[in-house]
Amino acid sequence: MPADLPTPHVTVDADVLERNLTAMAARAADHGLALRPHAKTHKCVEIAHRQVGLGAGGLTVATVSEAEVFADGGLDDLFIAYPIWPSPQRAARLRALAARVALRVGVDSAEAAEALGRAVPGLEVLIEVDSGHHRSGVDPRSAGRVAVAADQAGLRVRGVFTFPGHAYGPGRQQPAAADEATALAEAAAAVTGKGLDAGVRSGGSTPTVPFSGGDPLTEMRPGVYVFGDAQQLELGGCAWDEVALTVASTVVSRSGPKIVLDAGSKVLGADRQSWATGFGRLLDHPDARVTALSEHHATAILPDGVPTPALGEVLRVVPNHVCATVNLADDLVVVSGGDQVDRWPVAARGANT
Amino acid sequence: MPADLPTPHVTVDADVLERNLTAMAARAADHGLALRPHAKTHKCVEIAHRQVGLGAGGLTVATVSEAEVFADGGLDDLFIAYPIWPSPQRAARLRALAARVALRVGVDSAEAAEALGRAVPGLEVLIEVDSGHHRSGVDPRSAGRVAVAADQAGLRVRGVFTFPGHAYGPGRQQPAAADEATALAEAAAAVTGKGLDAGVRSGGSTPTVPFSGGDPLTEMRPGVYVFGDAQQLELGGCAWDEVALTVASTVVSRSGPKIVLDAGSKVLGADRQSWATGFGRLLDHPDARVTALSEHHATAILPDGVPTPALGEVLRVVPNHVCATVNLADDLVVVSGGDQVDRWPVAARGANT
Known part of the structure; x- marks a missing residue:
């Protein structure tokens, strides 16, 4: 490692990184899944461009300000995988973002959908569902109700997403991936049952990727795979x-x-x-x-x-x-x-x- | 709280902060102790100046770079309460710092003392002793040996210090404060037994302050008291x-x-x-x-x-x-x-x- 730099400092092995990026791009292609890597892990414009260069259709981010940074960095297709509450200042920033990049955000309640529709008319949304992590997200069977509220509020419903965060524990990856598939299938059925679009069925996390195949998933959003870590x-x-x-x-x-x-x-x-x-x-x-x-x-x-x-x-x-x-x-x-x-x-x- | 700022953001109540600063300054004075607050908590030049204004003789910091920031901010008496290893680039920075502020650093082994003496001749040091936290610091009975090594290496020994970090647990504050007093007394005796200066006997942390009286302590270094927290x-x-x-x-x-x-x-x-x-x-x-x-x-x-x-x-x-x-x-x-x-x-x- 570089000898003259003060410690502690954070180093990235470019060769290992490149192998990780290439392997995940190949895995997504093998499974027939779109890859939309979560950029909250690396927060680097350089790595984001390399991910897109290897075939990622766009990036996932966690916050509006992350989206702003990557938009400034020339990334033009961003999904904020988060249940956005459109306070006045945040709504203004979302309108500005939507005017310059392809933007999607998450929504997990009828009430938030109505507020978001008033604040950012025509915004594309995915309905967030809870596949077992019990953080944010509605019960999959309620996804149709939220989708209808979003549609009536003037948002454009494009599908459903979940984060199988309960995969983070020994031996839990395969069951969490199964929960994810079940939840996305149920949620997609609930949305299409209301005559709305569930074409995007997005899941995935680094630990569940080996157990996440194709249908019902259409897209995966792993983040940590770029670097790995002790977890x-x-x-x-x-x-x-x-x-x-x-x-x-x-x-x-x-x-x-x-x-x-x-x-x-x-x-x-x-x-x-x-x-x-x-x-x-x-x-x-x-x-x-x-x-x-x-x-x-x-x-x-x-x-x-x-x-x-x-x-x-x-x-x-x-x-x-x-x-x-x-x-x-x-x-x-x-x-x-x-x-x-x-x-x-x-x-x-x-x-x- | 301010309504227009995006959340999340970090707020400080200026009135509560002022009461906390004033109360700790009074407590130190009551105990006859010098107050050298640990600035790693607030990292703010504004708060550091207020602490000095209320009677703090100087600041404690954790790293050379923190010392550089506070020196740039006009604080002129800094103690780096850390067992410094003088790599070439760090030694050059310490020499530059020592030329513009009153500087002390920690040392916890004869080997580090010898390296530090070669790298930054004449630097003032305190010997770090382990009072029960079992992180860095020598056994108090070995403080004399390290002090002699430091003195022979051309460092100026000014005393001893410890961090009673084992106070961080329910019911552990009073016993940890007692351990701290015992360790500092033993270490000071070991140093003075070698004919060296143990005039500074520095301890303290926010949870032990209520149990830390005067002798053998001459100085305390609480940090968190400025803001408080859930711990x-x-x-x-x-x-x-x-x-x-x-x-x-x-x-x-x-x-x-x-x-x-x-x-x-x-x-x-x-x-x-x-x-x-x-x-x-x-x-x-x-x-x-x-x-x-x-x-x-x-x-x-x-x-x-x-x-x-x-x-x-x-x-x-x-x-x-x-x-x-x-x-x-x-x-x-x-x-x-x-x-x-x-x-x-x-x-x-x-x-x-």
Whole structure:
């Protein structure tokens, strides 16, 4: 890794990234699915253009401000996979966006559909349904009712979508993918039963992709696959040689098998699901664990038989949840064969509105 | 709160902040302790100057880059409470800093002391000791050995410090404060036993302040007290009327007693200690809990008898760990009596190196 840069810094292996992008594009094509990658993971205009170049029909984003950043970056087909509430200022921004890119947003209630129709007439929407994650989204059987409300409010209904977030747990990927298929099929039937369009049936997440085939899905929206992370390693959603993003950090303190690295939660993020084996992994020591995390300290324990790294040694930390890590960085240091080849701004960092 | 700003955004109540700053300054004076607030919490030059105006002798920071930001902001007495490893680029930055402000750094091993002495001759250091948190820091009885190494390496030893981070748990504040006092006394004795200076005996953290008296402490370094957060509420480290910082967020989805707010982990942070009752609290509904957190969704459950807030309603979320929240924001919206009165840049956001 680049020797002169201050640690901690976030590095992306360009060769691993390219393999990940190519593999997912091929997988989508094999399944006959449109690929609309979720750009909240990488937040980089450079990566978005490469995804489109490899065949993605457009991007998914989480917020209006992410959509604005990618529209500014020349991406012209954006889906905000979120139940938008059109406050006056947000409605004005949506109208401006809809005038310059192909735009779709999510809606999950008749009340929000009516407000959105008044605020942004003619906007394309997908009805969000709950496939088992129990976050936002209506019951699939109610998708028809919401679609009718959207249609009557002057919105253009284009289909349904879901996020099978309950796939994030050991052994839950295949059942969550099945739930996703069932929910999208039910929701699509409910929408077409009202004489409305359910041509887009969008699902997918990195861990469910291996279990998501074609029909009823027409589109998938994985995000994390571009970089991989410790969560995906532990769920089987990526392999070690598919980890493209790591945080370069320096050993600043050591005692026995314990080391303290200068990458803490303010660079890695503090995400830790109950099933995770630690707060992160070390790329060069797969059996080590980050056992504790403060804002500027990662405590890691090396396994028996591994010499404790020296003070000043730089190690590569694999964060638990890479989306959080990227959002904490101003830019990504792009490396190839150990050399720095580029530096990409995290253009949509902090784009939460 | 300001009506026209897009949510989510981070607000600070200027009146509550001022009361918190004044109360801590008075408490330090009552205990006969120097106050050196940890600026990693607020990362704002404006708040730092107010702390100094109320009697703080200098600031504590966590990183060299935080020190650079506050030096640029006109703060001239800085302690980097971290075991610094002087890589060549970091050493050059430390030399530049030491030339323009009163600077102290931490050191927790003879090896690091020798490297630091070669890299930044004459630098003032405090020996970091482990008082029970088991992160960085030497055993207090070894503080004399590290101090001798530092002295022989050409550093100027000024005393000892510790962070009683094991206070972060229910009922652990008083025992951790006792551990801190014991460790600092032992370490100071070990240093003075070698004929070196242990005049500074620095400890403290927001939850231990009520239990930290005078001797052996000469200085305390609380950070979170300026804003409070849900962790402090649940540890007894602050009261509800001492919560100065909240995240304004909009109800975007609802179902029964469940609401979904547009403030997720990318604005609140994902910190959740095992003893925390949720991922955050709601300022206006003390009995509600944030029960799940995604990047852009906070799921909250309202207690029985509380009407479910309407779609579009803006609620104030109290994050679990305010240091993480501030570091995710570009600026803080300062309010007084419900009106926006200022906007402060988070000058040291992302200053991790």
